[in-house]
Amino acid sequence: MSGNSDKMIFPIRELKSPFYSKTERRRSRDKVNFASFQISTLKNFVHSVRKETTVAGKLPDQSLYGFLPESGQLSLGPLSVIQGIHYSRCVWGGLTLVPLDSTWTRFNILDVVAPDDHLMRPFWHPIIQDLGVSGHLLRFCDSMLKMGMVIDPRYTGIDIDYHNPEYWLQMIYFIKDLIEKMIKANKENLLNLKNTSWDRVYIRPMALCQAQGIGPVQPDIAHPTMADLYLIAQAFADYGKRDAVLVRAPRALATITGTIKMSGNYGSYLTLKKIALDAAKLVGIEADDCYQVKYDINGRLVLGEASTCALGTVFQRKSGPKLIVPDPLSTDTLPSFTARWVIRLAQEQLGINAGYGAIPIRQFEEEVLELMRCGNATRVKPVSAIGRRPLVTEIGNQISVLYEKVVRGELYPEHSTVIQI
Structure with missing residues (x-):
């Protein structure tokens, strides 16, 4: 070097x-x-x-x-x-x-x-x-x-x-x-x-x-x-509420972020979140965060990210649960290492079918069984409800525990950098 x-x-x-x-x-x-x-x-x-x-x-x-x-x-x-x-x-x-x-x-x-x-x-x-x-x-x-x-x-x-x-x-x-x-x-x-x-x-x-x-x-x-x-x-300390309630962000504003991790995104994040949470209060919902609706490369309305982190979704299929993370290439969202870990842990530790994909927003809001917020500061936190619709947190809780082991180097230690001071 x-x-x-x-x-x-x-x-x-x-x-x-x-x-x-x-x-x-x-x-x-x-x-x-x-x-x-x-x-x-x-x-x-x-x-x-x-x-x-x-x-x-x-x-x-x-x-x-x-x-x-x-x-x-x-x-x-x-x-x-x-x-x-x-x-x-x-x-x-x-x-x-x-x-x-x-x-x-x-x-x-x-x-x-x-x-x-x-x-x-x-x-x-x-x-x-x-x-x-x-x-x-x-x-x-x-x-x-x-x-x-x-x-x-x-x-x-x-x-x-x-x-x-x-x-x-x-x-x-x-x-x-x-x-x-x-x-x-x-x-x-x-x-x-x-x-x-x-x-x-x-x-x-x-x-x-x-x-x-x-x-x-x-x-x-x-x-x-x-x-x-x-x-x-x-x-x-612990960042981001566990078992949070999420609401939809206004569609007209839900086109921010993208695949570049730049500071200009964060002001928009915070403004978007504030507007969404204020709107939720007007209809009697005490929400903690919001999620975005985006157009994918095929012009469909799909799930984007939460205000400052990626999302992992679980749907129930005939063959069993399927975990899907919004695909950054098709939905213009930031590639998330934590969401990547959610996919890997679901596949390798829990034996669950998992991967990237586009999630139509109507399907997400009506059929999603579980939802997780995924971020470096947030870590993996299950979401308890979308608006007034309650969600299950079973798989999310399991992945959250496994991810903490990854963070501490107990699982996949080759991804860790240990520093002694």
Whole structure:
């Protein structure tokens, strides 16, 4: 590997003002002006994350931490705001750091870099489709490629042409090494979390362009936009309610997201969720989340994703239960590693017929037997009802237990990265 991963080289940016004033913290707790937030700057991103976690009802104030470049060092502390940066010109990844014992000295990250996965391979950009690896950092690179972005080589030391798959393989391992160094460099700060209600840390690699707008007008990897690399970490407890109630999002708004994991999606996610939950209250339903209706490549109305995670559905067939995850290639949804695990666990551990597919929305709303929310932070959480229609949670509960074993490296340990601090 030609990248000099021994040096934590970052762009140096002037960090101004604490990211939250007392007034802003109060507004976040009170969920004021929820729908009015737009993702346009890093400050608005912080607001949106805080609002989402406040809605989940799990995180106290000052729970958002940033591992940010400052004099070449990585540190754990309240996230600051980079003034004047239009944050929507940005892609990111998501990884969960899970303590493996009560000492908070051994941690596991699932799928940071993992063995090649035939289920996920069709979703990636052609340049990285045959790298021979899978995992969250591969998806991070896939999003950069589709946005026509690359990390500035001055910060990585990787002197290879962007069209060469080897460049992206080295980039994956450069970021992986950096994440491990970040974790070890913050041993004392992580130990301070062990007696709190937080039980894991969410890590986001972030590629941020110093420009306005949501992505290039014509994303072009032949003439890429240079991006800076940041790492953000957020300590959190259980995220996303178990046995949640889901309602349909307004169809006119249910065309957001897509196959690129970019920050601009999240402002739309939160606005969509707020509108759907307010509409549900008008008819007497206390809902926790919403699901989208999309057009597939054949023009049919089909099930999309929930507001911030993928969905796994179970239908009863004559031959037995069948588990289906909305196909990202046909429904323009983000490929989900957690949903991939739901498919694999159903097939290999429970012997259930499972795979990707398009799910007509009428069939989903009238016939689905079980439903699961699937996400890196959410994990696998059964849904108890769609609107007023109750659902079974038997298979979802079994997969949820199995997935926790995967996260802790007890099942499929080859997908785990264990870190000792």
